[in-house]
Amino acid sequence: MTEARHFVLAAGGTGGHMIPAHALAEELSRRGHHVALITDERGARIPGLFDGVQTHILPAGRLAGGPLGWLRGGRAILEGRAMAGRLYEAFAPAAVVGFGGYPALPALLAALKVKVPTVVHEQNAVLGRVNRLLGGRVDAIATAYPDVRRLKPAWFGKTHLVGNPVRDSVLALRDLPYPALDHVGVFRLLVTGGSQGASVLSQVVPAALGMLPLNLRRRLQVVQQCRVEDIEQVRADYAALSIPAELATYIADMAGRLALAHLVISRAGASTIAELTAAGRPAILVPLPSATDDHQTYNAREMAKAGGARAIAQPRFTAVELAKQMQKLALEPGALENAARRAHACGRPYAASDLADLVESLA
Structure with a gap:
């Protein structure tokens, strides 16, 4: 039996960082380890994650906004680093795992200062700013894609492809068949813009x-x-078309919705794609054009190249283009089922386990 250890996970901001951290926490807990979370106020508000896990909210400044913004951000980072250091004195972590984003930075800096082993996990196909900043100093870099832009060749020796961990409830869909579909039955469409929603999808x-x-x-x-x-206007639009529609600002039971969906229209966030490929669901992906380093465009490439998704750049994402793509998928016999198989083949179902193995090896 593995010796029980203490691990600190540092993530915050959005579900894209929090969901894989949550999946790792579940896996480490199953192995008998003790887990603590360092996050920010936004991360702590995301429902359904880290229930029962010791959680610490630390200041997490951003180095942006000119000289005054840099000064404020730097002070917040130093304050967060000091608070994390005091936590480590009491919790004595065997390793600290960061999931990118500025909320992870103080926790990782504190770990480096006291020489606790460190891992960063990159969910996207472009290495994020915080992970680039610390990539040369951490002990290991875990990636979700085999080809990650902005990853320096000097770091290849400590880089490990593990995939992007997803929630157990989504992973359980992997062994279930694609929902039955014929030319007269109900066609279930799931539309999601990630944890922040997307107005362009509503339009x-x-x-x-x-x-x-x-x-x-x-x-x-x-x-x-x-x-x-947007929700009331969208409700009126569907009512005018006599299309049954269930609308929400947050989809809590994503696994249940994915289980029934025949097609998903979504942004190309890392966690969204990880869940689509884990469950084996075909998709039409609309990368967020303002995403840092255009990482959603690169996220979509593997799934689209494999035939599990169609990627439409937002300037080309019009009602006419979407209707055309949907007809090709929905009306061509076997097209959706074939895309579902190809999406399934892109999944990395052992991501949480492989990441936990890596973390344990450094501890």
Whole structure:
């Protein structure tokens, strides 16, 4: 039996950082280890994650906004590093694992200062700013993709491809068949813009569905995540089209929705793609154009190249283009089932276990 150890996971900001950290926490806990989370206020507010895990909210400044912003950010980082250092004195972690983003920076800096082993996990196909900043100093870099941009050749020797951990509830879908679909049955569409929603999906998707042939449109059932400011307009749009639609600002039971979905329209966030490929669900991906270093475009490439998804750049994401792509998938016999198999083949179902193995080896 593995000796019980203490591990600190540092993540915050969005679900893209928090979900893989949550999956690792579950795996380490199953192995008998003790886990603590360092996060920021936004990360701590995401529901359904880290229940029962010791959680510490630390200051996490951003080095942006000119000289005054750098000064404020630097002070917050130093304050967070000092607080993390005091936590380590009491918790004595065997390793600290960072998941990118500025909320992870103070925790990793404190670990480096006291020579605790460190790992950073990169969810995206482009190495993020904090992981680039610390890549030369940490003990290991874990990646979700085989090809990661901005990863320096000097770091290849300590880089490990593990994939992007997903929640157990999503991973359980991997062994279930793609939901049955024929030319007259209900066609279930899931639309999600990640933890922050996406206004462009609210604008384009209902309009595109209204352009579909009547025999296809009558089969649709939609579950869609919307921003608060968009949800009533989207509700009215679907009502005018007589399309049954369940709308929410946050989808808590993502596993349950994925289990029923025949097609997903979404952004190309790292956790979204990891869940799509874990479950084996075909998708139309719309990368967020303002994402740092355009990382969502690179995230989408592996799944799109394999045939499990179609990627549409936002400037080309119009109602006409979406309706055309949906008809190709929905009306061509076997197209969705084939895309589902190809999406499934891109999944890395052992990501949480492989990352836990790496963390344990450094401890």
